[in-house]
Amino acid sequence: MKSYWHSVILEKDYCNGCTHCLDRCPTQAIRVVDGKARIIESRCIDCGECLRVCPFHAKGALVSTLEILKKFKYTVALPAISFYGQFDERYDMNTVYNAMLLLGFDEVYDSAYAAEVLGGYEVELIKNNKTQNKPLISTYCPVITRLIQIRYPALIDNIIRLESPMEIAARCIRTRLMKQGYANEDIGIIFITSCPAKVTSIKNPIGVEKSYIDEAISVEEIYYKVMKVIDKVDVKKQIQKSSGRGIGWARVGGQSYSMGIDDYIAVDGIEEVIKVLETLELGKLKELDFFEGYACVNGCVGGPLNVENTFIAKNRIRKLSKAYKLDGPMPTDSNLIPKSIEWNLPLEPMPVYKLDNDFKKALEKMAKIEEIAQSLPGINCGACGAPSCRVLAEDIVNHMAKYEDCIIIKKKKEEAT
């Protein structure tokens, strides 16, 4: 399996080897080895749960800083839609976008507008879906797409094969700038991200060969710099152009709401999403047309790289959505057409839990795992470094751990001798 670049990283110096992250990781991707947490890269879906729960801030997200602007001749900032929710209501978004020009960007693009246009195509797909693959599944949260690839391969055909708003916006910007004469390498399209998974999507895209975005900077970094200059901004340009429909995508349910569909569910928080995916895998909930799921509570406003309290931000998004109107005509944009927003690569399952490529060997391993798991204490304490006794049994069979790593087994053995 090809290895892939991850945004979520571990800063070893801060880690004290506790079990907070072990417990929370939804894909059992973390082990504590020699007193330090370690991430198994093939299993990590960049959800950021570990980053959120780590009491020592030993988990981080790899993002760039504003220094990166120097690398390019022409730079475009593409703020995540949840950026709308970060600022107090007395600063309107157009002022914020103009403030970003003062930070050194040559241009700022409103990605909510791309979401709005995308929603127009998406709703057609949903309404005209005559296949057995119901409900269709949104790919807006890349964590959920990765989760389906590794844990729910039977649901891959339910996934809507359209690019994310940030990606279509970037394609449109790059195409325009190249037409204007800029060389590809001179253009720097920089996503302002609330989430590590989006950074991973840029470096390691799903469904396309290469992202049209070059770098990502966190919302945190930009937010404080914008706040320093915002009172001095001379608003020159009209940059904000999305209606309330696109802005709504920043919170859970906003996507479905903006498309005006009725039979959908919108689920936030990775544990809850897993419950729904388990149900979908059994062929249930066929009466639904659409499912939007988010790893973060409240959707993208809950992203770990945001600054504002997620519930406050969610409420702002709701209010802004209303203020920027939800009932106008759907925009059509000749630069944002279906041909340029569909994935061109197939979405493959990533069976990272598979024990062996040889079915017979996999069966043998499985039998051993069952046997070992029975003999372990079953209290899932995490002291061995694996999140549960069952996972320790798997690691033992895969030669990644020893039976004596279990402290209870070890103690019993010592007492016996």
Place this chain on the structure above:
Amino acid sequence: MKPYMKDPANAAMKLHYEVAKDDFARAGEASSKIKSVLKQLGIEGGVLRRIAIAAYEAEINLVIHSEGGTVEAFIKPDCIELYIEDKGPGIADIDLAMTQGYSTANPAAREMGFGAGMGLPNMQKVCDDFTIESEPGEGTRIKMVVNY
């Protein structure tokens, strides 16, 4: 229909679960465990889904209709076999029970969204081979085979 018979030959692994009557809180646990084992064995998505549906529907039937019973899965090199056995009460008219939309689920089960009369028809639909035997007063035995 072939007579119900357990065939342990070639079973590389056998999974066995007890399912209790009316235990809605645990309903689905056995099929969920079977599903995760099959994922680790690398069973392809479509096949996995069919087995998961068959096992889940059978498990729910045990909870709603039976006096309790067992779900067994035999994992073989070319197929999965599911064996469902219960302690009663048995089905008087199997053809009627196999009819879409026919259900004898009680109001409590219906309250929880079960009893649409699709369990047995769905099980038969997703399997490559389906055998059911039942007598009132005795239990019901079902064998389902899903080929890879």
